[in-house]
Structure formats: structure tokens, C-alpha cells
Amino acid sequence: MQLPVSPPVRPMLARSVAEIPPDASYEPKWDGFRSICFRDGDEVELGSRNERPMTRYFPELVEAARAELPDRCVVDGEIVIATERGLDFEALQLRLHPAASRVRMLAGKTPASFIAFDLLALGDDDYTARPFSERRAALVDALAGAGASFHVTPATTDMDTAQRWFHEFEGAGLDGVIAKPLEVTYQPDKRVMYKIKHARTADCVVAGYRVHKSGEDAVGSLMLGLYRDDGELASVGVIGAFPMARRRDLFTELQPLVTSFENHPWNWGAHVDPEIVRRYGGGSRWNAGKDLSFVPLRPERVVEVRYDHMEGDRFRHTAQFNRWRPDRDPRSCTYAQLEQPVSFRLGDIVPGLSP
Structure with a gap:
């Protein structure tokens, strides 16, 4: 892969706080597998929080990345499985299976989705040194034409909306809210964001x-x-x-x-x-x-x-x-x-x- 940000990359992390902080960008906290998706033409790799690739476990996302993402990009997000009852973390765990035939069967039966919430690179441009507000705007533009598998997470700077999300979205399997300072650069493996979870x-x-x-x-x-x-x-x-x-x-x-x-x-x-x-x-x-x-x-x-x-x-x-x-x-x-x-x-x- 010839990308301005190359795998492996440890994702930027969040530290737990008791209350939603002011003056930030707020997002739902998705309950799945944290992953950074690298695409360079037909080459696609799904990284994980511990830098181990998860590409082989989600073949349907590899195909979807080729069809839905910009030709050369690096996107941070969460792999989830959506059901009528909400997010299904257990179905995700079942994917971590050594048999490729079983992985393919599960990919057809319970296909995964990718919820994108940050942009590390696009084309020849490295976005990691840019403020989050700029990365977020570029992410929305870059994935504006995405299809059925790749989605951009909702975000807001309104505290009242974030409070409502915190209470309402749990019923769909989400487990809190993430707060990102608008000026923060992308800092791998650093806890520079905030997470507010139900207690x-x-x-x-x-x-x-x-x-x-x-x-x-x-x-x-x-x-x-x-x-x-x-x-x-x-x-x-x-x-x-x-x-x-x-x-x-x-x-x-x-x-x-x-x-x-x-x-x-x-x-x-x-x-x-x-x-x-x-x-x-x-x-x-x-x-x-x-x-x-x-x-x-x-x-x-x-x-x-x-x-x-x-x-x-x-x-x-x-x-x-x-x-x-x-x-x-x-x-x-x-x-x-x-x-x-x-x-x-x-x-x-x-x-x-x-x-």
C-alpha cells in the first residue's frame, strides 16, 4: 500500500468521564470492533485496536470498501452488526473463527457494517495533523456517496442533543456518547477524547x-x-x-x-x-x-x-x-x-x- 498513513496504526482513544463535557463534537458510542480501514485501489486492510488485521474475518466489508470508499483513503470507525433488536456484539465475536468457510457463511447470514467517525488520510493528503473539525467535514464529504455498508456516524455540537442521544440510543444497543475536542489532532493510542457511559x-x-x-x-x-x-x-x-x-x-x-x-x-x-x-x-x-x-x-x-x-x-x-x-x-x-x-x-x- 502506498498511502500517506500506512498500517498498522493504533486508533486514538478516549478516557472515561462522569459527565458530558462542554464545547466539543458529540457522537454516539458504537458497541462493536474498533477498526481502521485502509484502501489503496483494490488493496483493502481492516486494522484493529491491537494492530492485528481483521481483514479475513469481514470479507463483505473488503468488497464494500472497494465499491463505496474513495480510491485511496484511511478511515477510522467501528465494525458493527445491525439486527432488528439493535447491535449484536455476540454475532461479531462469532466472526473470529479460524475456518474461512464459516466466516464466509456468517458474512452472508449476518453481514457487518462500518460506522466511520474519523478521517486519517485521503488521496495523497495526511489529515492526522489537522483539527478534528476539519477531519470531520472532510469525512462527510468523502463518504457522501457511500452505499449500504459504510456509514458516517451522526455528530452534533449541541449539548442538549448529546444528552438526548445518551438516553435514547441505548435502546438500539449503543453504550454512551463520545466527546471530541474540536481542535484535537489525531493522536494514535492517546486518550485525548472523552467517553461517557451508562453506570x-x-x-x-x-x-x-x-x-x-x-x-x-x-x-x-x-x-x-x-x-x-x-x-x-x-x-x-x-x-x-x-x-x-x-x-x-x-x-x-x-x-x-x-x-x-x-x-x-x-x-x-x-x-x-x-x-x-x-x-x-x-x-x-x-x-x-x-x-x-x-x-x-x-x-x-x-x-x-x-x-x-x-x-x-x-x-x-x-x-x-x-x-x-x-x-x-x-x-x-x-x-x-x-x-x-x-x-x-x-x-x-x-x-x-x-x-
């Missing part, structure tokens, strides 16, 4: 733990559950961030609750139906070969956790420890306590973005 709490049952990878008498992660309407305890995620000393203390504290799988609600080994195993958390969504063994606990202890949003019946990201709740009855820890975002259509955010 919520939930009371969960601790029903097991995994031993720390060190092999010592320490807890690696706590396994969290919520009760369904039918009384079944569903696995919703884990807490994994503790100092090493606290991991050892937790190991000692939890020993009186250790039980057998015989009467445990997550006795996945007794189920032959893979759908039952999946439904109650007995399989890894991302890594089929992952060791899922754990130490079962009597579901008697309640913990309050912080989380950003749900994906299906589980926390989208690893939850964070807030505090223990000895005052809560474990059976009161149900899905009913969770805030439900208002439903919102992706096509109303980006016209033409649809399954």
Missing part, C-alpha cells in the same frame, strides 16, 4: 468462584446470578478485579459456603441439551475451549455490582464490585430490578443501517 448497579447472588490463575488459595472471579421469573438462577456475569490480598481473603471467607454440585442450580454437567447449558451460563460465549470449571457455593450471599448495560440476559462487560449486601434476601435478586432502556431503531440513528 448502573444491581444486587446479584454469588453462586460460585473460579480459582485465581496463580494456583494459590485465591479467588480469580466471583460468579454472579439473578433469578428468573420461573425461579431458576441464571448466570449473568462475573466480578474479577480485586487486589491479590483481597483475593486470598475472599478465598478464606467463602469456604463455609462451598457445596457440591448435587443440589446446585448450575449443575451444568447434568444437562445434555446444549440450549439448557447455554441458557444457564454453562458455556463460554467467546471461547469454546475455555476452562469453565468453578467451585460451587450455596447461593446465600448478595453483592452489589456496577455495570454499564446488558447483552441479552448477561452483563455486556465484567461487572465491578461495589459492596456486600447482607441485608438482601438472595431470592429478591431478580431481573425485575434492572433498568430497561427504551427501544430505539438503528435506522433512526443512521439512515440505511439495518439488518
Whole structure:
């Protein structure tokens, strides 16, 4: 490739802040795979945040880039999969498969889209030293004729609109707002933007733990559950961030609750139906070969956790420890306590973005 900005490039990053800052350009925060798309004629490469190419996993975007993007350009954005229910991150994860035949099958079944939000190069011009306001205007012009797969993210400088987006767009699977200073240059791997994400709490049952990878008498992660309407305890995620000393203390504290799988609600080994195993958390969504063994606990202890949003019946990201709740009855820890975002259509955010 003969481009003014050549791969690999680490994307510019954002740091978390509690409130939307003033005097910036605001965009929805897309929940997908961050990617920088390089096109030089028929040559197309999709980079990733860790600089590893993702080109082979999204052949439909390679074809679309040749048809929809300017002949020579470098565009920063997010790879997403749109469904009628909103963004589907799990479908994205399924793309990271070693078999090319399966990747091609999924590309036809659940095609991906590319949401562009920054321009690094166009033709022979390097845009990285230009202010964001100029890069944004050039991006809109450059992708004005894009087709069904490449889209420019909406942006606004109006704070009230950004606040509305923050609350409304979550219902389509987006997870917050990005704020970009108008004068900021493109700075790879630097946290010079701001991200504002939803922050919520939930009371969960601790029903097991995994031993720390060190092999010592320490807890690696706590396994969290919520009760369904039918009384079944569903696995919703884990807490994994503790100092090493606290991991050892937790190991000692939890020993009186250790039980057998015989009467445990997550006795996945007794189920032959893979759908039952999946439904109650007995399989890894991302890594089929992952060791899922754990130490079962009597579901008697309640913990309050912080989380950003749900994906299906589980926390989208690893939850964070807030505090223990000895005052809560474990059976009161149900899905009913969770805030439900208002439903919102992706096509109303980006016209033409649809399954």
C-alpha cells in the first residue's frame, strides 16, 4: 500500500468521564470492533485496536470498501452488526473463527457494517495533523456517496442533543456518547477524547468462584446470578478485579459456603441439551475451549455490582464490585430490578443501517 498513513496504526482513544463535557463534537458510542480501514485501489486492510488485521474475518466489508470508499483513503470507525433488536456484539465475536468457510457463511447470514467517525488520510493528503473539525467535514464529504455498508456516524455540537442521544440510543444497543475536542489532532493510542457511559448497579447472588490463575488459595472471579421469573438462577456475569490480598481473603471467607454440585442450580454437567447449558451460563460465549470449571457455593450471599448495560440476559462487560449486601434476601435478586432502556431503531440513528 502506498498511502500517506500506512498500517498498522493504533486508533486514538478516549478516557472515561462522569459527565458530558462542554464545547466539543458529540457522537454516539458504537458497541462493536474498533477498526481502521485502509484502501489503496483494490488493496483493502481492516486494522484493529491491537494492530492485528481483521481483514479475513469481514470479507463483505473488503468488497464494500472497494465499491463505496474513495480510491485511496484511511478511515477510522467501528465494525458493527445491525439486527432488528439493535447491535449484536455476540454475532461479531462469532466472526473470529479460524475456518474461512464459516466466516464466509456468517458474512452472508449476518453481514457487518462500518460506522466511520474519523478521517486519517485521503488521496495523497495526511489529515492526522489537522483539527478534528476539519477531519470531520472532510469525512462527510468523502463518504457522501457511500452505499449500504459504510456509514458516517451522526455528530452534533449541541449539548442538549448529546444528552438526548445518551438516553435514547441505548435502546438500539449503543453504550454512551463520545466527546471530541474540536481542535484535537489525531493522536494514535492517546486518550485525548472523552467517553461517557451508562453506570448502573444491581444486587446479584454469588453462586460460585473460579480459582485465581496463580494456583494459590485465591479467588480469580466471583460468579454472579439473578433469578428468573420461573425461579431458576441464571448466570449473568462475573466480578474479577480485586487486589491479590483481597483475593486470598475472599478465598478464606467463602469456604463455609462451598457445596457440591448435587443440589446446585448450575449443575451444568447434568444437562445434555446444549440450549439448557447455554441458557444457564454453562458455556463460554467467546471461547469454546475455555476452562469453565468453578467451585460451587450455596447461593446465600448478595453483592452489589456496577455495570454499564446488558447483552441479552448477561452483563455486556465484567461487572465491578461495589459492596456486600447482607441485608438482601438472595431470592429478591431478580431481573425485575434492572433498568430497561427504551427501544430505539438503528435506522433512526443512521439512515440505511439495518439488518
